[in-house]
Amino acid sequence: MADLWEELQSVANSMPSSNTAAPGARGTIKAIASFNVSEDVAALRKAIEGIGTTEKTLIEILTHRSSSQKQAISKAYQETTKRILVNDLKSDTQGNFERVLVALTRPPAVNDAKWLIKAMKGAGTDDSILIEILSSRTNKQIKELSAAYSEETKKTLIQNLKSEVSGHFGKAILLLAEGARDESTNVNADQAKVDAKALYQAGEKRLGTDESKFIEILCKRSIPHLRQTILEYKNISGKTLQKSIEKEMSGNLEELLVAIVKCVMSTPAYFAEKLYKSMKGAGTDEITLTRVMVSRGEIDMLDIRAEFKKLYQSSLHKEINSDVSGNYSDCLKMICGGED
Template structure:
């Protein structure tokens, strides 16, 4: 799979979700002529009637922007004295329940809940930590941190400090601070310097200076890192991803590779995640749901384009052949169409 990531020139020009304005590249958009009370009435009818009308729930929750859905939730509670998310949980089951509940919640609250689940209990689900913290912008990280504190009464940083350690822990904490440089100017000389520093910290020496990789990949701006990745290939003859895979191992390797992929193309990173959640026997529905919901309003159009490029099949077809029933219908609605 990583040979797909070797085509750097193509990726360095790919759309970066870090620069897209919300709503521009998503499939879930604000509804024109939005009417809160009409939506609340329709949801009540679907939930309170005999047998839940899943089609109505899916239709409304996949065709309203996040802020519209928050307005619906508020009005729903004022009208019924009940909480919409709880009613959705009570009326649906399994993967469909997860999908509808996550669609109804603000994105930052979903991120906070996923992270909380990843670090609660015995052992830490590093895959979720990596996926969320490597792909979110500073603004998204600030919002999810606020939601996390509200949810758990602890700060995300406090909680992470007790859960992650070593070099992986250092990198995760840096990302969780949401302190990535945001300047858009790229200084080619500085990018060359960083590329050289990475080469000298890894390929060029015996043993690896992980701290150099962490500092550069977790702090520099996305445009700067794109340039650094191109410079790295000029200096070492190898892609940075290949060097990381050779020089570093375990969770830190996985995290740094995820950052490099998101720098080059966040949509391609998520296209690969979606593909892996569906390939082979059985479907990883939790990952499938999380990615579809979290990217639906942001960059699903770009994810679809990358998916088609990488796998020669449309995301829509892949979902159709992999999942069925109302859950499948909901995912196809978020996907938004055939390519």
């Protein structure tokens, strides 16, 4: 896998970034042109209220409408039935199938907020979920999920994170949670060289590591600037930045900084790797599988599929098909959108 990221490193400067594509242009879940809210509400009611649930209808509608169309459906559903669509789905379906349908129905920001709430619930924090969400979302997405988080918990995301995370990892997570990454698109090659050198001197070049320098650069600079910095770093140190981080850091800080570097080089490849790991080996991590499929369905699933095929010589569709079954599998394959 490290070789994959080494390879990506060499094409990083020519990689299109999903962050720069028009929103939704690379997704598999798109707005339907002939959208008719009342027809959809009637079809969903029939599927849910009839004897036995018509799962096919639920899958068909919820994987073929954009998020804003689904919000319109949920609103109309509530006006017509005086019930909440998400609650009806919960009482009518179960397990992983229920989870994926509910997530498809909710706005993306609400999903992100709920996943973060769950990650911080109870004893201990699930750092890997904080890392995945906060390292891969744009400023706009972070602002939206923060608003949804406050709405759900009556506290701010930053307030709650402060009591959950600490040390260098905590500092980096809090910076990302502010959603204040530089968003300029012009790259100053000289500044990228300066940053690459600063990273080299904060890590490889000295005894002990100056973590705060890594955090400041990786959590604040723009994505195009970081892409250039990663290339410059290789020129200066002969190693990839990812390799250096893995050598210099450990634990959740290492995991977070590596995730940022991977997302800078290719967010779709980062998620392709996540999906592969969720299905690899004994047992499937359905929670991660569902979260990634739903959260990327409308954003960059086409690119994730392409990266998956390139990395694992097998299509994402085929892996899902052989790894999970039933309605849950059918729903994920719809989100996947096709065989490569």
